[in-house]
Amino acid sequence: xxxxxxxxxxxxxxxxxxxxxxxxxxxxxxxxxxxxxxxxxxxxxxxxxxxxxxxxxxxxxxxxxxxxxxxxxxxxxxxxxxxxxxxxxxxxxxxxxxxxxxxxxxxxxxxxxxxxxxxxxxxxxxxxxxxxxxxxxxxxxxxxxxxxxxxxxxxxxxxxxxxxxxxxxxxxxxxxx
Numbered sequence: 001x002x003x004x005x006x007x008x009x010x011x012x013x014x015x016x017x018x019x020x021x022x023x024x025x026x027x028x029x030x031x032x033x034x035x036x037x038x039x040x041x042x043x044x045x046x047x048x049x050x051x052x053x054x055x056x057x058x059x060x061x062x063x064x065x066x067x068x069x070x071x072x073x074x075x076x077x078x079x080x081x082x083x084x085x086x087x088x089x090x091x092x093x094x095x096x097x098x099x100x101x102x103x104x105x106x107x108x109x110x111x112x113x114x115x116x117x118x119x120x121x122x123x124x125x126x127x128x129x130x131x132x133x134x135x136x137x138x139x140x141x142x143x144x145x146x147x148x149x150x151x152x153x154x155x156x157x158x159x160x161x162x163x164x165x166x167x168x169x170x171x172x173x174x175x176x177x
Contacts, residue, residue: 009090
């Protein structure tokens with residue numbers, strides 16, 4: 001199946017996309033960014049295989065996913081470059097030019113394959129971020145006591161001033177008096 005051959009290529013390309021990697025590493029969007037990026041890879045691979053897409057259309061899909069899922073807008077033309085690269089690889093795959101495809105993929109920079117972790121439910125749409133209220137980590141009582149003491153020893157926090165533009169908050173450092 002074309003999807004099975006194309007999906008690993010999409011993973012490699014998205015693994016090398018700096019904008020996506022930075023968005024995930026810096027927690028842009030909702031929690032669960034790595035899983036969202038993995039689901040994005042599934043969505044992009046299916047979109048390319050199931051549609052007759054051109055560079056402009058795929059660029060728009062990538063820009064929309066980055067904006068909606070990671071609250072990130074790329075001003076560096078990278079979504080267009082990623083779209084062109086993916087469609088080029090898909091064309092090579094469809095045309096049966098496997099040797100040329102393999103050479104081009106191998107020529108790409110090597111990076112940590114953080115998108116290649118298997119996803120159990122590939123039908124989940126990219127919008128699924130998980131529940132931010134889930135607290136599955138536990139800490140020892142000693143750590144909780146230390147945290148409580150630190151919180152109690154701090155003076156009342158200074159209020160943050162909100163910028164008139166919604167969605168932005170001005171954060172100022174505390175100064176000791």
